[in-house]
Amino acid sequence: MAQAPDLAATTGLQPPTWADIQRASQVVRRHLPVTPLISHPTLGAGSCSQLFVKHENVQPTGAFKVRGGLNLVAGLDEPTRARGIIGYSTGNHAQSLAYAAADAGVRCVIVMPAGANPVKAHAVRMLGAELIEHGAHFDEARAHAEFISERDGLRLVSAANEAAILAGVATAYVELVEQQPDLDAVVVPVGGGSGAAAACLVASALAPHLEVFAVQSEAARAAHDSWTSGTCVESPNATRVEGLATGAGFALTQRVMRERLGGFLLVTDDDITLAQRALLFDAHTLSEGAGAAALAAVYAHPNTFADKRVAVVCTGANASESEIRRVVS
Numbered sequence: 116m117a118q119a120p121d122l123a124a125t126t127g128l129q130p131p132t133w134a135d136i137q138r139a140s141q142v143v144r145r146h147l148p149v150t151p152l153i154s155h156p157t158l159g160a161g162s163c164s165q166l167f168v169k170h171e172n173v174q175p176t177g178a179f180k181v182r183g184g185l186n187l188v189a190g191l192d193e194p195t196r197a198r199g200i201i202g203y204s205t206g207n208h209a210q211s212l213a214y215a216a217a218d219a220g221v222r223c224v225i226v227m228p229a230g231a232n233p234v235k236a237h238a239v240r241m242l243g244a245e246l247i248e249h250g251a252h253f254d255e256a257r258a259h260a261e262f263i264s265e266r267d268g269l270r271l272v273s274a275a276n277e278a279a280i281l282a283g284v285a286t287a288y289v290e291l292v293e294q295q296p297d298l299d300a301v302v303v304p305v306g307g308g309s310g311a312a313a314a315c316l317v318a319s320a321l322a323p324h325l326e327v328f329a330v331q332s333e334a335a336r337a338a339h340d341s342w343t344s345g346t347c348v349e350s351p352n353a354t355r356v357e358g359l360a361t362g363a364g365f366a367l368t369q370r371v372m373r374e375r376l377g378g379f380l381l382v383t384d385d386d387i388t389l390a391q392r393a394l395l396f397d398a399h400t401l402s403e404g405a406g407a408a409a410l411a412a413v414y415a416h417p418n419t420f421a422d423k424r425v426a427v428v429c430t431g432a433n434a435s436e437s438e439i440r441r442v443v444s
């Protein structure tokens with residue numbers, strides 16, 4: 116496996132400190148209500164001792180990522196605010212940046228792969244960002260965004276190699292630990308790894324007993340393979356689950372996960388669809404695939420969770436119409 120291109124560019128990047136995360140909590144609380152943590156007995160039956168869902172699907176952008184965007188934009192200096200920001204994304208990072216930039220009156224350009232989820236593309240436009248559809252997948256969109264960032268002097272915002280994004284995302288886990296201090300485990304879906312790394316940082320600071328598990332699709336396992344091999348690697352990216360569709364490990368989040376993650380699980384795309392179905396019918400919750408991946412991991416690895424009080428993070432709800440049809444058919 117090849118060395119990920121991302122690694123060289125980010126050597127020396129530091130994760131946020133606990134003080135950074137506390138400041139981010141103040142920023143995020145000014146904009147967003149605390150999201151619900153709900154015990155769903157029917158969902159957990161037979162796979163763990165108690166199952167909670169952290170409902171990030173109710174965020175105004177339909178995904179947890181808005182926390183990171185709000186915190187990043189809040190910390191920009193004046194010259195950067197005046198020029199604007201640019202991001203690349205299969206969708207939810209884009210909505211996060213667009214939402215935060217619109218709120219702060221900052222220009223925002225988004226590069227999405229061509230044929231991106233129309234629900235997410237529409238939302239980005241409605242939020243007032245300039246949308247460029249380019250490239251066949253995430254990694255090609257990234258290259259184009261890097262080019263435009265250089266050309267136009269826009270601040271390029273990575274979805275995962277950003278301390279301010281990690282600190283913002285960490286606020287979900289501060290809430291989680293405050294809502295249910297005696298959890299044994301939390302399961303977090305991974306694309307770039309901001310959620311899982313943030314969970315690790317908060318667990319280290321606030322909940323030493325809390326085990327953090329990451330989950331990816333077998334069809335896009337770069338973060339998993341990077342974690343198990345101890346170095347950032349590339350791996351084929353063939354999952355249909357957008358939030359999990361990355362082809363390379365990200366240096367910053369991998370570094371944090373290496374120190375604190377309790378385990379990294381894999382599930383199939385079909386496991387994820389079944390978990391979406393369970394969330395829909397047993398928890399009355401619309402999730403996109405990535406939002407159901409943590410629950411899929413609990414179902415696929417019952418021995419890991421049998422005696423545990425487990426929280427799964429329902430990270431997002433931005434399912435396309437065709438995806439919803441697959442879930443209910």
Ligand SMILES: *Cc1c(COP(=O)(O)O)cnc(C)c1O
Pocket residue numbers: 178179180207208274275304305306307308309310311358359403405406430431432
């Ligand atoms: C981005 C995303 C993920 C993965 O999060 P990372 O921080 O990139 O690992 C999971 N679920 C949803 C809904 C997402 O948008």
